[in-house]
Amino acid sequence: EPEVTQTPSHQVTQMGQEVILRCVPISNHLYFYWYRQILGQKVEFLVSFYNNEISEKSEIFDDQFSVERPDGSNFTLKIRSTKLEDSAMYFCASRGTGVGTEAFFGQGTRLTVV
């Protein structure tokens, strides 16, 4: 069964460093998403991406964040200068075209900022 793959599974970084979280969406999907979940809190929408551009973003997704689809298979989330409060699980998701299609999520990257 096709799945969304995220790497690394755990990333530890120092405050102020840049991090790039990587995702390989399901191959024929065209809509891509990033979510985050701070420990003990709900899953929060960050951004959606379609046709090589951001289609929607939340208030969390500020100038510190960027997304990119550098090639035909990868989808990345970059945090330019990490803060302690960026520590969270980050989930990538993708979905296909068609009305009402569901999104599939990866297993997440646990980001720890120290």
Added chain:
Amino acid sequence: DAKTTQPTSMDCAEGRAANLPCNHSTISGNEYVYWYRQIHSQGPQYIIHGLKNNETNEMASLIITEDRKSSTLILPHATLRDTAVYYCIVRVPYNNDMRFGAGTRLTVKP
């Protein structure tokens, strides 16, 4: 997207049906009802979705009331592995964001 209301937590005996309710009284005509679950800190897992007809797949059944203001997710024979947080989400299909609420924490007990 319409707001949803779910109970904070529920218990279910192993082997029994788990019925998880969701209220979405402000749902509009073109909004779908989606159900996801999250086991521990894993990525949310898609379960089922529907527009107005009842739906069934290998995981669960979705019952949507005729006025579409509420729905129920049914896990017919709950197992311990079904212990998770279950999210009911209502959204229009062309919206690109999907917002999660707090969900219902289902605990299946032996």
